[in-house]
Amino acid sequence: MEGRDGLSMKRRAKKPSDLPEQILGDILCRLPVRSLVRFRCVSRSWNSLLSSHAFIKAHLKRSSELHAYDLVKFNDSAKSRLVICGVSSNEIKSLGDCCLLDQKIFQRFDLIDSCNGVLCLSTFQKDSPGNSSIILYNPSIREYKVLPQPSSGLSEFIGFGLDISTGYLDDLKIINVKLTLGTYPNLSSKVEVYSARKNSWKQLGDVFPMRQTMFLGKQVLFDKYICWCPYARLRCQVFESNLLMYDLVRESFSEMVLPSTMPLEKKYVMLLDGFLSIIACKLRSRCYDVWTIKDFSIPESWTMLYTIKDATNDIFNYRPLGSTCSGNIIFVRCFSSEQGYGSPKDLVSYKRESGWFEDLNLEVDSFYSSRLVRYVDSINFPSY
Numbered sequence: 001m002e003g004r005d006g007l008s009m010k011r012r013a014k015k016p017s018d019l020p021e022q023i024l025g026d027i028l029c030r031l032p033v034r035s036l037v038r039f040r041c042v043s044r045s046w047n048s049l050l051s052s053h054a055f056i057k058a059h060l061k062r063s064s065e066l067h068a069y070d071l072v073k074f075n076d077s078a079k080s081r082l083v084i085c086g087v088s089s090n091e092i093k094s095l096g097d098c099c100l101l102d103q104k105i106f107q108r109f110d111l112i113d114s115c116n117g118v119l120c121l122s123t124f125q126k127d128s129p130g131n132s133s134i135i136l137y138n139p140s141i142r143e144y145k146v147l148p149q150p151s152s153g154l155s156e157f158i159g160f161g162l163d164i165s166t167g168y169l170d171d172l173k174i175i176n177v178k179l180t181l182g183t184y185p186n187l188s189s190k191v192e193v194y195s196a197r198k199n200s201w202k203q204l205g206d207v208f209p210m211r212q213t214m215f216l217g218k219q220v221l222f223d224k225y226i227c228w229c230p231y232a233r234l235r236c237q238v239f240e241s242n243l244l245m246y247d248l249v250r251e252s253f254s255e256m257v258l259p260s261t262m263p264l265e266k267k268y269v270m271l272l273d274g275f276l277s278i279i280a281c282k283l284r285s286r287c288y289d290v291w292t293i294k295d296f297s298i299p300e301s302w303t304m305l306y307t308i309k310d311a312t313n314d315i316f317n318y319r320p321l322g323s324t325c326s327g328n329i330i331f332v333r334c335f336s337s338e339q340g341y342g343s344p345k346d347l348v349s350y351k352r353e354s355g356w357f358e359d360l361n362l363e364v365d366s367f368y369s370s371r372l373v374r375y376v377d378s379i380n381f382p383s384y
Helices: 021-028 033-039 044-050 053-066
Strands: 068-075 080-085 092-094 110-115 118-122 134-138 143-146 158-162 172-180 188-195 200-205 220-222 225-228 243-247 252-256 267-272 275-282 287-293 302-308 318-323 329-337 340-351 356-364 371-376
Touching: 021 044, 021 053, 033 044, 053 068, 053 371, 068 110, 068 356, 110 158, 110 220, 110 371, 118 158, 118 172, 134 172, 158 220, 158 225, 220 267, 267 318, 275 302, 318 340, 318 371, 329 356
Parallel strands: none
Antiparallel strands: 068 080, 068 371, 080 092, 110 118, 118 134, 134 143, 158 172, 172 188, 188 200, 220 225, 225 243, 243 252, 267 275, 275 287, 287 302, 318 329, 329 340, 340 356
């Protein structure tokens, strides 16, 4: 009913475009990414709001708190795949084929890491490095960018992270380390760093600490550092290795000395409950020791948390991929055969509370081609 001095309820109701931008932004921030992608087409003002740094940051913060996933990359007989591992269960959910996987050149790739909803992929091929690529990819919005080639050529040793000093979520950086092999230890390196905001490579020179080996394992992002845990072995002898770190702000390498009580055998670096952690192989005891560092500024604060064993005393059939949002540790399990460790290989989840391994019902082709990263839905992507 409409009065003389009033307006009808229909006329009083505000259109979404009439809402204050702060209120509109708060409403849109609660919506899934796919809806936000569609809403960019509503109007120029909506597109401007949804593309703003403030909105992307607010949406990412909320998504990180409510919608963090464990993303698993693996290879099957045909191509590389991405799946989501359930947070509260052992459910495996396909991420779905994306624009990358529809193209023949991107059917096989390595997943370097995930940062603020953006994945870094590499299609490096030893036999054909010139045909290899580095790709930045956001599967939530299905956008990707093939990076320009570094001047020294693409390497299999790539690092990926975020320069947190600038405050921009898309200030992503990739390091490419090209090693020139000679008679050990006469080795040299060409290190280049790519800035997503500048869309260009910068040469850093021969700055890679050559005392390290090429067997660095998978990286972990922690604060402003890319971290690796090298595996130093020469002529069947195991040598003490330090934690290798790359500072994304200062663009420099450094090393952290690990405790002498930590096993010398192969180590795997990961994040566990938000802390940088290491799973150390202990050959004589046939187990894994789980270590963590609570204060990164104090190298002496490394602490051994617990030990992982297998009831069949066959723990080295398991190789750790990383930890999940719920604190479980995912392993690639290999079954022994007369020829050694052969197929099939599958993923299992180790639950600390029970001390048992549970099947995830997902078969992979190898430990080395598999990857576990933390992922959040985001509309973040570098703009050029």
